[in-house]
Amino acid sequence: xxxxxxxxxxxxxAAALIPLIHNRLGxxxxxxxxxxxxLSLFAFFVYQIPAISAGETFTETLYWLPSIGIxxxxxxxxxxxxxxxxxxxxxxxxxxYSIYYLSAAxxxxxxxxxxxxxxxxxxxxxxxxxxxxxxxxxELTSISSFLLIAFWYHRKNSRAGAQKSLLITVFGGFAMLxxxxxxxxxxxxxxxxQIAVELTQYANHExxxxxxxxxxxxxxxxxxxxxxxxxxxxxxxxxxxxxAYLHSATMVKAGIYLVARFTPIFGGNxxxxxxxxxxxxxxxxxxxxxxxxxxxxxxxxxxxxxSQLGLIMSLLGLGSAAMQTGITAEAAAVYxxxxxxxxxxxxxxxxxxxxxxxxxxxxxHQVGTRDIRRLGGLMAFLPFTFTIAIIGSASMAGLPFFNxxxxxxxxxxxxxxxxxxxxxxxxxxxxxxxxxxWAASVLTFVYCAIIVxxxxxxxxxxxxxxxxxxxxxxxxxxxxxxxxxxxVAVFFFPNLLGDHLLRPALNGVLPGITGxxxxxxxxxxxxxxLWMTVAIVVFGTILFISFRKWKGIYKLFPAGWTxxxxxxxxxxxxxxxxxxxxxxxxxxxxxxxxxxxxxxxxIAAGGTLIWSGALNIDLANDSPLSVxxxxxxxxxAMAAVAILFAKSRVSAILLNGVLGFSIAMFFVLFRAPxxxxxxxxxxxxxxxxxxxxxxxxxxxxxxNSPKHVKVRNTIIAITGGLTITLIGLSVNSADLYETISGYxxxxxxxxxxxxxxxxxxxDFRALDTLLEGLVLFIAGIGVFSLIRLKVxxxxxxxxx
Amino acid sequence: xxxxxxxxxxxxxxxxxxxxxxxxYLFFSGHHTPGGGFIGGLVLASGFxxxxxxxxxxxxxxxxxxxxxxxxxxxxxxxxxxxxxxxFFGQPFLSxxxxxxxxxxxxxxxxxxxxxxxxxxxxxxxxVVVNIILSISEGTK
Numbered sequence: 001x002x003x004x005x006x007x008x009x010x011x012x013x014a015a016a017l018i019p020l021i022h023n024r025l026g027x028x029x030x031x032x033x034x035x036x037x038x039l040s041l042f043a044f045f046v047y048q049i050p051a052i053s054a055g056e057t058f059t060e061t062l063y064w065l066p067s068i069g070i071x072x073x074x075x076x077x078x079x080x081x082x083x084x085x086x087x088x089x090x091x092x093x094x095x096x097y098s099i100y101y102l103s104a105a106x107x108x109x110x111x112x113x114x115x116x117x118x119x120x121x122x123x124x125x126x127x128x129x130x131x132x133x134x135x136x137x138x139e140l141t142s143i144s145s146f147l148l149i150a151f152w153y154h155r156k157n158s159r160a161g162a163q164k165s166l167l168i169t170v171f172g173g174f175a176m177l178x179x180x181x182x183x184x185x186x187x188x189x190x191x192x193x194q195i196a197v198e199l200t201q202y203a204n205h206e207x208x209x210x211x212x213x214x215x216x217x218x219x220x221x222x223x224x225x226x227x228x229x230x231x232x233x234x235x236x237x238x239x240x241x242x243x244a245y246l247h248s249a250t251m252v253k254a255g256i257y258l259v260a261r262f263t264p265i266f267g268g269n270x271x272x273x274x275x276x277x278x279x280x281x282x283x284x285x286x287x288x289x290x291x292x293x294x295x296x297x298x299x300x301x302x303x304x305x306x307s308q309l310g311l312i313m314s315l316l317g318l319g320s321a322a323m324q325t326g327i328t329a330e331a332a333a334v335y336x337x338x339x340x341x342x343x344x345x346x347x348x349x350x351x352x353x354x355x356x357x358x359x360x361x362x363x364x365h366q367v368g369t370r371d372i373r374r375l376g377g378l379m380a381f382l383p384f385t386f387t388i389a390i391i392g393s394a395s396m397a398g399l400p401f402f403n404x405x406x407x408x409x410x411x412x413x414x415x416x417x418x419x420x421x422x423x424x425x426x427x428x429x430x431x432x433x434x435x436x437x438w439a440a441s442v443l444t445f446v447y448c449a450i451i452v453x454x455x456x457x458x459x460x461x462x463x464x465x466x467x468x469x470x471x472x473x474x475x476x477x478x479x480x481x482x483x484x485x486x487x488v489a490v491f492f493f494p495n496l497l498g499d500h501l502l503r504p505a506l507n508g509v510l511p512g513i514t515g516x517x518x519x520x521x522x523x524x525x526x527x528x529x530l531w532m533t534v535a536i537v538v539f540g541t542i543l544f545i546s547f548r549k550w551k552g553i554y555k556l557f558p559a560g561w562t563x564x565x566x567x568x569x570x571x572x573x574x575x576x577x578x579x580x581x582x583x584x585x586x587x588x589x590x591x592x593x594x595x596x597x598x599x600x601x602x603i604a605a606g607g608t609l610i611w612s613g614a615l616n617i618d619l620a621n622d623s624p625l626s627v628x629x630x631x632x633x634x635x636x637a638m639a640a641v642a643i644l645f646a647k648s649r650v651s652a653i654l655l656n657g658v659l660g661f662s663i664a665m666f667f668v669l670f671r672a673p674x675x676x677x678x679x680x681x682x683x684x685x686x687x688x689x690x691x692x693x694x695x696x697x698x699x700x701x702x703x704n705s706p707k708h709v710k711v712r713n714t715i716i717a718i719t720g721g722l723t724i725t726l727i728g729l730s731v732n733s734a735d736l737y738e739t740i741s742g743y744x745x746x747x748x749x750x751x752x753x754x755x756x757x758x759x760x761x762x763d764f765r766a767l768d769t770l771l772e773g774l775v776l777f778i779a780g781i782g783v784f785s786l787i788r789l790k791v792x793x794x795x796x797x798x799x800x
Numbered sequence: 801x802x803x804x805x806x807x808x809x810x811x812x813x814x815x816x817x818x819x820x821x822x823x824x825y826l827f828f829s830g831h832h833t834p835g836g837g838f839i840g841g842l843v844l845a846s847g848f849x850x851x852x853x854x855x856x857x858x859x860x861x862x863x864x865x866x867x868x869x870x871x872x873x874x875x876x877x878x879x880x881x882x883x884x885x886x887x888f889f890g891q892p893f894l895s896x897x898x899x900x901x902x903x904x905x906x907x908x909x910x911x912x913x914x915x916x917x918x919x920x921x922x923x924x925x926x927x928v929v930v931n932i933i934l935s936i937s938e939g940t941k
Contacts, residue, residue, distance in 0.1 A: 002888075063892045072887075673834040677826075681842040685929060688849055692937040752898035752912050754832040761836060762914040763896045769838075770879055770894065770917075773924045777876045780928035784869065784935045 011120030078504025093479035118144035161234035176218025223255025240361030267323030277317030283310025288443035315342035336516025338414035377460030403490035445540030819847035837918030841925030872927025879920025
């Protein structure tokens with residue numbers, strides 16, 4: 001049974017079907033059909049909870065390319081399950097919300113097809129055991145995110161934001177791919193679980209650290225960690241359901257997931273510990289610091305997401321200390337608490353940030369703006385939305401009676417634990433961890449207050465608004481209300497979540513370490529963590545009230561020194577440099593291009609031939625020439641020379657045809673009927689192709705180029721021919737490898753066919769044929785679209 | 801100047817039939833003797849091209865209402881699907897299998913999945929070749 005694999009493939013099937021059936025639906029919103037997919041998948045994964053929390057894991061394998069170790073192996077354990085529940089659970093709520101959020105003018109089939117594509121890809125990322133399969137799904141999430149950010153593609157900012165996110169996340173993805181290949185070089189396997197077992201013996205391998213940092217680069221770009229966080233605020237151009245789903249609850253957590261999944265592999269290493277922890281802490285602080293100055297509510301939430309992702313990342317870094325060798329089981333359990341807190345906060349963040357995004361979406365949808373300078377006093381108009389927003393904000397700020405309080409306290413416990421750690425040089429610098437954690441939490445409190453007070457309290461400013469706000473339809477309020485309910489429910493019954501989901505998930509992060517998962521309690525007595533929270537509320541309130549007095553510090557940074565400016569300038573620079581380079585040689589003259597191609601060939605191929613000492617002409621083993629062969633060569637030589645003196649284009653083409661047909665005759669002489677047949681038909685079709693191209697060619701006239709050009713072309717022509725001849729003779733003279741044709745001679749037994757050529761094409765090397773067919777198809781589309789599809793002249797409403 | 805192409809048209813009518821039959825023959829004979837999906841597809845394509853050359857595009861399109869663009873897409877789809885199917889039977893991607901069956905008229909016959917794969921390749925080749933030549937020849941209009 002391939003149940004889990006089917007669960008991954010189901011959204012892809014839906015993505016393919018949605019565009020086909022949407023016209024047949026009449027007035028029914030296609031979103032309702034799309035909603036059925038995540039709902040049923042959510043039910044399926046909920047059904048797996050008892051088995052997984054009892055410690056079982058499930059593996060399914062579809063054989064893909066077993067000869068090089070690439071199989072579609074899925075592996076469902078606690079960590080994968082918790083991610084799958086988030087993806088399908090939040091996915092259901094977001095789709096329900098989007099049904100009411102999007103208007104009929106939006107292209108709904110596109111939206112839901114992209115969303116399904118993303119959902120399948122994301123499930124593939126968190127359930128794949130094979131790194132190559134994981135990588136493919138990983139890039140698919142980047143691509144679907146790109147498509148969704150650019151959903152309103154007529155807006156210039158949407159396109160720019162989509163481009164930015166794609167460039168940054170795919171750059172990280174490539175780095176990660178290189179890291180995966182290095183891991184494969186070291187261990188000889190692509191399976192994550194297998195690598196975790198084997199990599200310990202390669203800690204001194206020269207590729208160990210490069211692989212680690214490249215994998216981290218992929219995780220950091222995807223999870224918007226400093227300094228790659230700049231794409232996330234621009235991604236807010238996407239419709240709000242997309243921001244709530246991809247850019248806060250799921251896709252940006254792929255990097256978190258990857259770090260968690262790789263903790264058994266790299267955990268316990270000091271470079272891993274410091275990189276993940278420090279990058280997380282810097283991101284935590286920088287995101288919170290920048291969130292405060294935003295005036296757009298969604299931008300504020302974007303920076304807050306960056307900050308919260310940094311928090312989770314730093315917790316995973318702290319927790320990886322539990323994996324080091326030579327510490328007691330008790331110490332490992334104490335350090336491991338951080339990893340537990342990371343998983344806990346990851347779930348909590350999805351609930352409160354999802355609710356907040358949806359609340360902000362409601363404000364935007366019902367009021368017409370999300371600029372806090374124009375908002376205020378909305379509590380009276382949107383009481384339900386206000387309730388949702390205040391629950392979400394209070395949870396994010398880490399206040400009691402909401403789930404954020406529990407994970408925030410646990411975060412403080414873990415950061416204070418850094419004071420007691422002695423390894424990795426923490427003795428000197430360990431105090432930094434709780435200080436940054438506390439300072440960032442104060443800032444978090446400030447921006448949470450901004451969301452609530454600037455939007456819902458204060459004076460209502462009707463003159464700045466386009467419409468009178470009213471509460472949205474019930475279907476739009478229901479999803480954030482469910483999330484708000486969960487925020488409160490998790491606070492009162494945290495161990496339901498902890499025992500059934502977080503504990504098994506922790507086994508995936510820190511295998512073999514028992515006792516790290518605590519019994520979650522809201523009340524710990526008057527300990528340091530509680531006093532830290534009290535101090536946050538006090539200082540946060542002071543900073544919020546005095547915001548006008550200190551907001552000048554944001555102007556201290558010169559505008560040209562931001563990472564955004566660096567990105568924009570390097571993008572412009574690259575565009576300028578490449579267009580300069582391209583314009584310098586793309587002259588539009590075919591003779592130039594041929595000169596480039598053949599000179600390069602002569603230098604590269606001919607140079608290699610001589611430099612590597614492969615030049616070797618030995619005619620001793622050649623069979624004697626027959627009279628037919630000599631005759632054919634003479635005919636070909638005459639035709640080739642005659643082309644140079646042809647008076648018209650038709651005669652040149654016909655003479656060229658003589659060359660082609662003579663080659664076919666050679667194949668006949670050498671008893672290769674397949675090749676002869678193919679060559680004959682190809683020659684015929686090519687000649688027709690030449691003839692239909694006549695319309696595009698200028699008149700045939702005598703070549704009047706200057707003498708030095710003629711000399712240069714002659715040299716290129718002669719050396720080109722010489723290179724080919726020498727390569728041909730050398731190949732025939734050397735006998736470097738044992739011939740493999742003996743294998744194919746068994747084609748009748750192996751492939752059931754007596755025609756060896758076809759057995760090779762269709763069976764032994766069928767992948768080549770398959771991809772050649774694909775390339776041919778793409779080339780066909782390319783020719784068609786270049787010639788037949790003209791740029792439409794009528795004006796469109798795209799911003800440029 | 802109007803070219804009198806009666807001879808071409810008459811010959812084409814007869815020859816195209818031969819070419820297309822030969823293309824089909826090559827396609828099916830490929831398993832044991834020279835031929836196969838690629839070459840069969842090319843011969844079929846050249847048959848169609850001859851039709852388009854001797855008559856005009858409109859006439860042929862009326863007589864043979866096939867979209868060659870869709871045909872090439874269908875071909876890629878068929879070969880991709882035939883490559884994927886074995887994966888769901890616990891075999892590696894692109895595994896081909898064959899067996900011998902006793903059929904009513906043909907007697908003992910070999911049936912091989914590679915034929916489906918090759919059919920996809922043949923359709924792709926026909927679709928792409930005809931489509932490229934049609935695109936280029938119609939492009940200036």
